[in-house]
Amino acid sequence: MKKIMVVDNEPDIVDLTRTVLELGGYQVIPSYSGEECLRKLEKEKVDLVLLDIMMPGMSGWDVFNRIKKMSSGTKVAFMSVLEISEKRKKVLLEEGLADYIMKPFDKETLLKRVDDILKD
């Protein structure tokens, strides 16, 4: 079973995402801040990190850059309410980001996108 870490400072969103993903057959490790995420990643290897951007303390950007440096093969996708331009998105994908998922998401979309990321 593939492991996904969901990172958001809003517990309700973490719970919702976790519920949806578990329905899709994934194992979910919740995390409520950037710092917590990095701490947990040191101990546990996951396949994908779904990362909120705007969080108190470490932002999603910071966390993404730290995970990249770990070179552990862990994939990262942002989940955010922020709209970003196509250009910016392209740059991020080139930098190693797996996807950029807009919030609010609907169940089907989320599962499809995650399935696509972890397909191979």
Add this chain to the structure above:
Amino acid sequence: MREEPEIVKILRKEEMLREKHENQEREKKFLSKSDTHDINHGECKEKGLKKNKGFDRKHIDLFETAVDPIIILDKNGLFIDINQQGIKLLGYSKEELVGKHFAEVGILTEESMNKTIENFAKRMNGENIPIYEIEVVSKNGEIIPAEINANAIYENGEIIGDLVILRDIRQRKNAEYMLRESEERYRTLFNNAADGIIILDIYGQIQSLNKRFEEETGYNLEELIGKEFVTSGLLDKENATKFSEYIKKLLSNTEIISFEIECINRDGKKIPYEVRAAPIKRGDKIVEIQAIFRDLRERRKVEEQLVRSEKKFRNIFDATSDLLLYVDIEGNVLDVNKTVLETLNLKKDEIIGKKFYELKDLFFPDHVKECFKDNCFKSMRKYEGELVTKWGMKRRFLFVNDFIHENGEIKCILIKGRDITEQQKAWEEIVKSEEKYRILAETSADGVFTTDVLGRLTYVNPALEKILGRRKSQILATLFRNYLSRESVYLFQQTFIEARRTGKKIENVELEVVHSDGYVIPIEVNVAPLKKDDRFVGIECTVRDITERKKVERELRKSEQLKTEFMNIAAHELKSPITPIKGYLELILSDKDASSRIKKWAKISLRNAKRLLRLVNDILDVSRLDTDTMRFNMEKIDPVELLNDVVEDMRPGAEKKNLQFIVEIPRDLPYVVGDKIRLSQVLKNLLINAIKFTENGYIAVRARSEEGYLLISVEDTGIGISRDEFKKIFTKFYQAYTGDDRRSEGAGLGLFICREIVKKHGGDILVESEVGKGSVFTVKLPV
């Protein structure tokens, strides 16, 4: 006892020789008359010649004191001796010549060489050669014509050498040449003269006549030569008598005389002539008479022309707008042109004879009058005066004196007066404006400086001194770029070069100067090239301290950042709660354990959550547009691709309502620059509206390019919009009235957002509509 020095021995010998020579004075005299002859007869001996570098004393003396250069050669042509005159003429010393052959020392021109060698050989064979001319070349290269009188030297009936006497004939040659030239000149003059000329002997017989005379009379030289002029048929009786009388007169007082007569030419036509007759003398005796015939008809023509040209001159004189006055050296007016009369409103007789500086209404500075009174007008070339015109206007004039000379003396003065009132005014304006400019520059809050062609400061104002923190005296004549930050030097240099190249002003160049205290001041400069007579001589620059502006700009940027950040937080905070609401409602709807009643409630909740999300998005967009924090990521967009994406997204919505969906998008639409997401948002919004308000008929999406714009229209056959609503639909929170049931939901922000987004792209949204028939919304984007 000491032996006598060699030189003394020679002198003693010389003295002895002289005594001997004096005894033979008579002989010497004889010799001087015909020196060559004596030598010819072998009175000198070759041995003696060689031994004493001479021969007998008498010969030595003769040899050295001769007026002409003398050269002695042996029978082989080698130099034995040359006298002082010879040395002087040829410029070679005796040592340079003695022992050498005459042909090898370079004293002969190429042309003279053969002749000389030939003649020498003949003489050595005993032939007598008459005097001949050659050209010799002196050491300094001068070619000298010489006459050679040479004879063989005999001893015991045997030829032992050659005595050559040269005569410098340069002067004679010159004289000959000049004579020839003068004759030629005369001949040319005679033949080409514009007047007819005849030469008569003292008996009045024609000796010669020139071409012109032949042409004018129609007779030629052969016909007339030897004939008596008065009976030659050229003169009628009356004129013949007249001519004879004048010639008699001429012969008696030998003065040049002139008179008028009429000649009859070959065609019988009478031509009036002015004759100038002059005697040609040889010594004191008159030998011939030269008579020059000037055709008076020509002169009359010229006289007429002269009159005409004077008239022409008078016209110019009168027509010029300058004042022209001829005055004598005392300042009395001799003549004036019309301009003077008209300007002063005087008649000619009121002016002529008066002192020009005392004329009514004409005012000169005192020194002008003094100059004319003191007769030192020569020093007066230019001066200004004032004039009151007949209209009572004061005009300023610049006067220039031209002195007219006759026989080396100033005869009269032409005074030219030019109205310089306007010029003066313009000049005063310039001075005034320069003064104004100076005051402006000195008191300006902005720095002002000028430079020379190399960029060295030639002027700085107090404000610039303050900006640079340096005194004028410290920085004048230094390069302005010395006070710029390292980063600014290049830009300033480029600007300087550009201003020089284009001759145009360059504005708003941002640079940095380094204050003498070491801190950097941001400045904005305007650079204008300075020109003098159309030549670039430097730049003029205004310098504005933009520290404050930069601060404000920084703060503005900061505040922009803050605003954007606020909007992001607002978006995050508003949307975040909706995420779980919407998410869980969807989960309930898909949950198999949930009852249908619960699912119905969840469905209503979800619909409203979605509506809330749309509202939040709209409000965020409006806020971003209002605070100018909406970010546009402008890029080149292929409109075909964009429209196809939008159309495919919207097609299901239209089909769901059973509306016909017409798409007319040509393949070759021009690219536009814009934000893809935002433009697609606009088009979707328009299509959503079209679908929403249309129950039957069709929805059409069309695109075309026209006059630099891309036009995308969305047409529907919906409820339509009344004319008075056209403007209102684009305002915030406007909602179309769609009947009592008010089916439409939304805050009425969509079209406002759409139009604002399109406006940010430099375009607009146009609307055409008719109530009950439908609407066309057209997005107009610049290509």
